[in-house]
Amino acid sequence: MILITGANGHLGSQTIDFLLTNNSDADVAGLVRSAEKGAELKEKGVKIRIGDYTDYPSIEKAVQGIDTLLLISSSTLKGRTDQHNNVIQAAKEAGINHIFYTSIVEADKELSLLSRDHAATEKLIKNSGISYTIYRNAFYMEFLPLFLGDALETGHWAFPSDGNAINLALRLEMAEVLANGLANAEEHKNSIYEITSAQAYSLEEIADMLSEASGKEISYSDISVSEFEQALTEAGLPEEQIAISVMTATTFVNGALDFTYDDMQKLLGRKPTGLETYISEFANQ
Numbered sequence: 001m002i003l004i005t006g007a008n009g010h011l012g013s014q015t016i017d018f019l020l021t022n023n024s025d026a027d028v029a030g031l032v033r034s035a036e037k038g039a040e041l042k043e044k045g046v047k048i049r050i051g052d053y054t055d056y057p058s059i060e061k062a063v064q065g066i067d068t069l070l071l072i073s074s075s076t077l078k079g080r081t082d083q084h085n086n087v088i089q090a091a092k093e094a095g096i097n098h099i100f101y102t103s104i105v106e107a108d109k110e111l112s113l114l115s116r117d118h119a120a121t122e123k124l125i126k127n128s129g130i131s132y133t134i135y136r137n138a139f140y141m142e143f144l145p146l147f148l149g150d151a152l153e154t155g156h157w158a159f160p161s162d163g164n165a166i167n168l169a170l171r172l173e174m175a176e177v178l179a180n181g182l183a184n185a186e187e188h189k190n191s192i193y194e195i196t197s198a199q200a201y202s203l204e205e206i207a208d209m210l211s212e213a214s215g216k217e218i219s220y221s222d223i224s225v226s227e228f229e230q231a232l233t234e235a236g237l238p239e240e241q242i243a244i245s246v247m248t249a250t251t252f253v254n255g256a257l258d259f260t261y262d263d264m265q266k267l268l269g270r271k272p273t274g275l276e277t278y279i280s281e282f283a284n285q
């Protein structure tokens with residue numbers, strides 16, 4: 001049986017949908033934090049396991065009888081490596097054969113503040129001796145509207161990048177890649193894939209694409225991270241939102257997303273959706 005964690009989240013539920021659509025006989029279980037969060041999945045025939053990464057006994061119980069595990073990285077950033085370690089140790093104790101994990105692109109270069117937990121988790125997985133497949137995901141293309149804020153309305157996009165390009169890939173297609181991998185685990189044994197779309201773009205280029213697609217001039221300013229943080233603070237945004245935005249900005253500025261590989265194309269069996277396509281759909285909604 002395949003257990004997918006974060007099963008009620010975006011990536012987890014989309015992966016489950018692809019798995020069930022492409023393999024009607026797939027034996028799929030989903031880890032969620034409460035029965036209510038698993039209700040929709042249960043209706044689709046997914047077996048529900050309840051557990052929280054921070055609660056080892058709950059995870060120990062949830063992984064019983066599982067052969068293949070997709071550990072979707074926690075969205076709760078505090079103590080994230082420890083949370084993942086709980087899952088990996090429980091998987092080892094339960095004799096799970098294969099762990100799939102969602103990491104960040106070029107995790108071992110530790111260019112983003114987000115990379116450290118992922119790099120540490122990758123090491124824990126390798127040290128566990130369990131077969132693994134690691135998908136080092138670029139940032140989600142679906143998050144572009146969040147990065148843009150009100151740029152489409154104001155015609156001005158101020159965001160730090162220090163001239164670096166960013167590679168964004170569709171989360172929906174990442175889910176498809178994960179489902180393909182889970183259905184053919186042996187083929188992907190002890191592999192690490194860099195999951196990016198076919199091209200990285202500078203934020204200047206993205207602003208140009210938005211202008212072209214929307215028919216409205218969008219100018220771009222490459223401001224510093226401290227200027228960005230100050231502007232968000234002055235706008236009265238909640239502290240947590242500012243922290244996440246600053247982390248994203250630092251990731252861009254450090255060039256942590258300025259990478260392009262063809263792994264996603266190979267694993268999808270077609271060219272991943274490019275940013276131009278996404279932007280033309282998004283700007284004309």
Ligand SMILES: NC(=O)c1ccc[n+]([C@@H]2O[C@H](COP(=O)([O-])OP(=O)(O)OC[C@H]3O[C@@H](n4cnc5c(N)ncnc54)[C@H](OP(=O)(O)O)[C@@H]3O)[C@@H](O)[C@H]2O)c1
Nearest residue numbers: 006007008009010011033052053073074075076138139140
């Ligand atoms: N590449 C990117 O651009 C990007 C962007 C954002 C996040 N991520 C990472 O990718 C992961 C998947 O993305 P997503 O869009 O599917 O995120 P999401 O929709 O927020 O889903 C996260 C899932 O993780 C579960 N979770 C969080 N903390 C947990 C814990 N302590 N124990 C058990 N489950 C826990 C959540 O459960 P609840 O519903 O109970 O909270 C939810 O099911 C995220 O968790 C994050 O690590 C990547």
